[in-house]
Amino acid sequence: MGPIKPELALPAFQELSHMGVPAWATAIKTCLDKTAADPASRYAQLATVDTLGKPHLRNLVIRGCLGELTIASTSPNAIDFWMVTDQRSSKFHELISQPEVEVCWYFAEPREQFRLTGMVTMDMVSDSPTRLKAWQSISTQAKVGFYWPKPLEKRDPFNEKSFQVGQDEMESANPPESFVVLTLHVTKVDHLILRGEPQNRYIHSFHPVHGWNQMEVNP
Numbered sequence: 001m002g003p004i005k006p007e008l009a010l011p012a013f014q015e016l017s018h019m020g021v022p023a024w025a026t027a028i029k030t031c032l033d034k035t036a037a038d039p040a041s042r043y044a045q046l047a048t049v050d051t052l053g054k055p056h057l058r059n060l061v062i063r064g065c066l067g068e069l070t071i072a073s074t075s076p077n078a079i080d081f082w083m084v085t086d087q088r089s090s091k092f093h094e095l096i097s098q099p100e101v102e103v104c105w106y107f108a109e110p111r112e113q114f115r116l117t118g119m120v121t122m123d124m125v126s127d128s129p130t131r132l133k134a135w136q137s138i139s140t141q142a143k144v145g146f147y148w149p150k151p152l153e154k155r156d157p158f159n160e161k162s163f164q165v166g167q168d169e170m171e172s173a174n175p176p177e178s179f180v181v182l183t184l185h186v187t188k189v190d191h192l193i194l195r196g197e198p199q200n201r202y203i204h205s206f207h208p209v210h211g212w213n214q215m216e217v218n219p
């Protein structure tokens with residue numbers, strides 16, 4: 001699947017403005033607001049490992065907070081981001097065997113990097129309302145890849161028409177089987193602010209009893 005144009009018009013990431021959210025979530029919201037006109041501000045790198053322990057890294061669009069897709073109430077302490085991917089992709093299999101990930105999100109203009117550690121859960125349930133809402137909220141450009149031939153298989157130059165997907169199919173109510181919603185449940189954040197001399201760095205860690213703790217560390 002190629003680069004995907006995020007839909008900046010959607011009200012996303014509103015949960016990050018809620019009362020009581022951790023300081024790092026407020027900092028991400030400030031960065032998103034400063035870079036709202038730039039679709040690239042929602043690209044982040046997702047790191048996984050495979051069953052041999054080898055690392056894999058790729059860009060993904062961070063599409064919003066889970067609360068935008070589900071009516072289940074969440075605590076302001078629990079910040080979950082959602083992304084989408086293809087069930088036929090390598091990362092899907094890597095996440096099945098090792099759901100712990102790191103996501104690196106850099107905002108170029110404010111010059112701030114967030115390294116989010118957490119656990120990814122995957123929703124591929126055919127009648128899941130969350131998955132359906134995610135499907136309805138992504139762009140046609142993002143939908144098309146889910147109908148393409150299987151990723152990583154040798155491309156057949158004589159069968160390019162297999163990449164042609166009908167509009168009706170894409171706008172159908174139900175997402176194709178390949179469509180998976182990834183939810184990142186964040187448990188630790190390493191926030192580096194490049195502005196300033198010296199730079200500033202904060203480690204935010206979540207404790208199940210005490211909630212979020214922030215520690216300023218040397219950059």
Ligand SMILES: Cc1cc2nc3c(=O)[nH]c(=O)nc-3n(C[C@H](O)[C@H](O)[C@H](O)COP(=O)(O)O)c2cc1C
Nearest residue numbers: 001003004043058059060061084085086089090091
């Ligand atoms: C800017 C950008 C945004 C992307 N967004 C997504 C995305 O939201 N979901 C996705 O599955 N792949 C996305 N991709 C493609 C992935 O980076 C990757 O090439 C693809 O998912 C296959 O990865 P895998 O083989 O590690 O599973 C994006 C690529 C770029 C360059």
